[in-house]
Amino acid sequence: MSEEMDSMLDMYLYENGQLLEKLEMTTLEKKDADCFDEADINEFFRVMHTIKGSSGIMMFDNIMKLAHKLEDVFFYIRESHPDNVPHLELVDKIFSVADFFREEFENISEGGEPTKDSTELIEDIDKFLSKIKNEIVSEHKPLPKEEKDEAPTHFYIAPAVTDDAKYFHVHVYYSNDTQMANMHAFALANALKDSVEQMYYSPEDIITNEDSADVVLEQGFKILLKTHQSKEDIEKILSTHVVQTMEITESSKAEFEMGFDIPSIIVGADTIDLGDEPKEEKKKSEEVTPGDYVIDAKPAGKKATLAKDKKPKAPPQSYISVNVGKIDQLMDLIGEIVISESVVLQNPDLNVPNLNLSNFNKSAAQLTKFTAEMQDVIMSMRMMPLTNTFQKMNRIVFDTSRKLGKDIELKMIGEDTEVDKNIIEKISDPLMHMIRNSIDHGIEEKAQRVAAGKPEKGLITLEAKNEGGKVVISVSDDGGGMNPEKLFAKAKKNGIIPADKTINDFTKKEIYQFITYPGFSTNEQVTELSGRGVGMDVVVKNLQSVGGVLEIDSEFGKGSTMALKIPLTLAIISGILLQVGNAKFVIETSVVKEFINMRQFNTLTDPDGQEYVNVRGQHYMVVRLSEKYHIDGAKDKIQEGIMILTEYESQRICIFVDKLLGGQEIVVKPIPKYIKKVDGLSGCTQLGDGSIALILDIATLV
Amino acid sequence: MAEQNVDIQVDEEELVDDSVSTDAKQYMTFRSCSEYYAIELKYVNEIMGIQPITKVPEVEDYVRGLINLRGKIVPVIDVRLRFKQEPFEYNDRTCIIIVSVKNTVLGLIVESIADVVTIKDKDVEIPVTLASANNKNKYVYGFGKVGDEVKLLLNPEKLIGDEEIAELEAAVEDAQ
Numbered sequence: 001m002s003e004e005m006d007s008m009l010d011m012y013l014y015e016n017g018q019l020l021e022k023l024e025m026t027t028l029e030k031k032d033a034d035c036f037d038e039a040d041i042n043e044f045f046r047v048m049h050t051i052k053g054s055s056g057i058m059m060f061d062n063i064m065k066l067a068h069k070l071e072d073v074f075f076y077i078r079e080s081h082p083d084n085v086p087h088l089e090l091v092d093k094i095f096s097v098a099d100f101f102r103e104e105f106e107n108i109s110e111g112g113e114p115t116k117d118s119t120e121l122i123e124d125i126d127k128f129l130s131k132i133k134n135e136i137v138s139e140h141k142p143l144p145k146e147e148k149d150e151a152p153t154h155f156y157i158a159p160a161v162t163d164d165a166k167y168f169h170v171h172v173y174y175s176n177d178t179q180m181a182n183m184h185a186f187a188l189a190n191a192l193k194d195s196v197e198q199m200y201y202s203p204e205d206i207i208t209n210e211d212s213a214d215v216v217l218e219q220g221f222k223i224l225l226k227t228h229q230s231k232e233d234i235e236k237i238l239s240t241h242v243v244q245t246m247e248i249t250e251s252s253k254a255e256f257e258m259g260f261d262i263p264s265i266i267v268g269a270d271t272i273d274l275g276d277e278p279k280e281e282k283k284k285s286e287e288v289t290p291g292d293y294v295i296d297a298k299p300a301g302k303k304a305t306l307a308k309d310k311k312p313k314a315p316p317q318s319y320i321s322v323n324v325g326k327i328d329q330l331m332d333l334i335g336e337i338v339i340s341e342s343v344v345l346q347n348p349d350l351n352v353p354n355l356n357l358s359n360f361n362k363s364a365a366q367l368t369k370f371t372a373e374m375q376d377v378i379m380s381m382r383m384m385p386l387t388n389t390f391q392k393m394n395r396i397v398f399d400t401s402r403k404l405g406k407d408i409e410l411k412m413i414g415e416d417t418e419v420d421k422n423i424i425e426k427i428s429d430p431l432m433h434m435i436r437n438s439i440d441h442g443i444e445e446k447a448q449r450v451a452a453g454k455p456e457k458g459l460i461t462l463e464a465k466n467e468g469g470k471v472v473i474s475v476s477d478d479g480g481g482m483n484p485e486k487l488f489a490k491a492k493k494n495g496i497i498p499a500d501k502t503i504n505d506f507t508k509k510e511i512y513q514f515i516t517y518p519g520f521s522t523n524e525q526v527t528e529l530s531g532r533g534v535g536m537d538v539v540v541k542n543l544q545s546v547g548g549v550l551e552i553d554s555e556f557g558k559g560s561t562m563a564l565k566i567p568l569t570l571a572i573i574s575g576i577l578l579q580v581g582n583a584k585f586v587i588e589t590s591v592v593k594e595f596i597n598m599r600q601f602n603t604l605t606d607p608d609g610q611e612y613v614n615v616r617g618q619h620y621m622v623v624r625l626s627e628k629y630h631i632d633g634a635k636d637k638i639q640e641g642i643m644i645l646t647e648y649e650s651q652r653i654c655i656f657v658d659k660l661l662g663g664q665e666i667v668v669k670p671i672p673k674y675i676k677k678v679d680g681l682s683g684c685t686q687l688g689d690g691s692i693a694l695i696l697d698i699a700t701l702v
Numbered sequence: 703m704a705e706q707n708v709d710i711q712v713d714e715e716e717l718v719d720d721s722v723s724t725d726a727k728q729y730m731t732f733r734s735c736s737e738y739y740a741i742e743l744k745y746v747n748e749i750m751g752i753q754p755i756t757k758v759p760e761v762e763d764y765v766r767g768l769i770n771l772r773g774k775i776v777p778v779i780d781v782r783l784r785f786k787q788e789p790f791e792y793n794d795r796t797c798i799i800i801v802s803v804k805n806t807v808l809g810l811i812v813e814s815i816a817d818v819v820t821i822k823d824k825d826v827e828i829p830v831t832l833a834s835a836n837n838k839n840k841y842v843y844g845f846g847k848v849g850d851e852v853k854l855l856l857n858p859e860k861l862i863g864d865e866e867i868a869e870l871e872a873a874v875e876d877a878q
Contacts, residue, residue, distance in 0.1 A: 335773030629759030
């Protein structure tokens with residue numbers, strides 16, 4: 001039971017999370033337009049409807065009610081096409097509701113109960129709704145006023161009403177030991193709703209009333225529906241649900257409109273006893289009762305409002321969710337396939353003199369190509385583009401800049417950079433802090449900007465790129481920049497640095513780092529968004545948990561750049577495969593400056609035995625891998641091997657190896673914990689032929 | 703040590719396999735030097751022939767390096783070197799036993815695999831010298847009798863454990 005609940009919960013969180021994301025994305029796309037177009041409104045409506053329904057199933061009342069309320073708004077807009085909807089206000093409402101949901105979802109996923117009070121938001125939206133309603137004289141039947149706390153009792157689907165609709169009466173019984181029969185019933189009704197035009201069911205309060213489970217068990221679950229589908233179609237839908245018995249009988253429009261108040265008319269359904277139906281279910285479809293909203297078909301002639309600058313939509317990316325365990329398994333399997341492949345292709349049995357293998361070799365080359373491609377694809381499956389994270393930042397910029405009354409444009413570069421999924425989850429919060437900081441502290445007030453000769457609109461650039469085996473995500477603004485002297489004075493005042501130090505003891509970059517110390521804030525006034533001195537230290541902490549660092553650069557008066565540098569622990573890096581003796585190593589391509597053919601070079605040796613090589617007048621320290629790691633059979637003469645000039649944090653050293661084997665994309669794997677940490681090695685990787693190469697870490701090599 | 707063993711037995715009785723009676727356990731046996739060693743079958747994941755091993759520099763000599771087990775990188779150790787015995791040449795009969803102990807997966811290089819045997823608990827003898835705290839031979843916790851033969855029962859946890867830590871622990875125990 002609890003396991004079932006868990007997977008239901010997972011599904012709930014996952015699906016609604018996706019919906020929310022989609023909702024936010026659409027909203028963001030259209031935030032600068034005059035209004036949403038019809039498709040958007042329909043989409044919002046559907047999203048809210050789904051969230052409402054599934055939250056109902058999970059009994060998350062506050063979420064359900066809020067979704068219901070916002071659904072009302074979209075329902076009204078969709079049906080009445082008011083042309084005076086304050087677009088920005090609506091965008092705001094959508095965002096605040098989305099935020100509320102997101103927080104609650106997070107809460108739920110951490111095992112909590114969604115308990116936050118949504119009343120205030122609901123009232124807020126209520127006001128908004130009545131505002132757009134009152135300002136026009138509706139030509140339509142006004143929507144029923146709803147009690148704030150009343151849960152929807154009827155669900156409906158009514159896209160278009162036509163005359164050749166059929167009516168059915170469905171009666172479903174569950175076996176007596178069914179747990180939560182009301183939920184099963186609701187799931188069933190939910191499954192039906194896509195293929196019917198209108199439906200009612202009884203008991204009505206299956207979501208809100210837990211006791212209805214008993215009613216469903218005792219009397220069965222009854223549905224009246226109006227549809228275009230045939231009886232068989234309805235049966236098909238129902239057959240996927242676990243029920244004990246099910247009866248579907250055709251009925252008429254008149255019966256349908258009478259609701260459940262029709263005890264004896266139904267032909268051939270003698271098992272149904274409606275005598276003890278609760279009285280309150282005597283509802284007719286025509287009188288609209290609270291919470292019961294049946295959608296009218298769209299009146300002809302009324303034109304839908306369309307957003308003026310409708311842009312062609314990018315084709316949405318489609319995803320399926322896969323268990324990570326399966327992907328890992330797939331990775332292992334492809335590894336094995338590659339090994340088996342090389343075993344087959346290099347089989348000693350093939351070494352028969354005068355054997356014509358040209359056809360075999362052709363097919364073999366084909367096979368090798370495909371397996372290599374497959375391996376690439378599988379390896380990239382754990383990687384996700386930063387697109388979603390960046391989109392979220394768009395939202396932050398929108399919110400924050402509006403709150404602060406600043407006009408800011410966000411430019412995004414390289415959002416398709418791929419990063420391991422785990423890392424993406426960790427960097428979202430730090431990025432948000434940085435963006436807020438840039439907007440709040442970085443970009444100046446409009447007047448100030450104009451005075452400084454800058455365009456009124458501030459610019460924040462969010463950029464992601466792969467660099468040196470790391471992902472660099474930088475946030476730059478064209479704002480005021482940081483004043484090192486002011487930072488220094490402040491740091492001194494706050495006791496972050498000893499009083500006897502002077503500004504000359506620190507480099508500019510060191511001074512900028514002061515802002516990452518706990519309790520440091522230069523903003524004199526604490527604003528709603530930042531200035532409390534928490535933030536940057538949290539950013540740094542979050543980053544450290546994924547092994548990243550924060551680099552800050554700034555030019556006073558011109559702007560600042562903050563760069564997150566995150567290592568790709570699981571990510572694919574491009575490396576250069578090299579050989580020393582029989583051992584293979586990989587070095588990150590990014591740290592390599594130059595390969596030097598040693599035929600014409602000689603080395604100098606200092607009294608300690610340290611070798612140096614002279615390259616165009618510069619002397620670089622030489623590390624012989626064979627000596628450092630005691631590898632037998634490596635080339636000894638410097639003229640026979642090759643020198644790799646590397647640079648790490650502006651330190652250059654030369655590494656002497658036997659030969660280069662080529663460039664390769666590699667997946668970094670940690671060295672098993674059982675083996676103690678070895679200086680100069682940061683991990684290992686599996687090569688295409690199944691063998692293992694060690695990855696050199698220049699930072700710790702010397 | 704004796705007490706520990708009793709604990710294990712209690713656990714085992716609960717998870718007992720149908721084919722094995724409650725008072726016996728299955729062991730994988732292998733040869734190293736002239737002796738036969740036995741390791742409880744529940745620790746053994748699989749057996750494979752000798753493979754190309756990637757050496758890792760600057761590690762203990764008994765750690766032979768890394769092998770690629772279907773995409774998983776697994777360290778392998780040479781059991782003879784671990785026991786501070788003479789090294790041996792690897793050949794066709796050389797095997798790697800993949801064991802998994804306390805979430806650590808490790809390959810043990812042994813000269814040859816012998817058999818899977820069932821040893822009754824009553825045939826397991828724990829000599830006083832092995833059970834005592836200052837036992838120098840920490841890898842073997844007892845002798846198992848199968849017919850006329852005697853197998854040395856290995857404690858895989860000690861086998862994979864860090865030697866220095868083990869020695870330190872021993873020293874602490876001595877001091878107490």
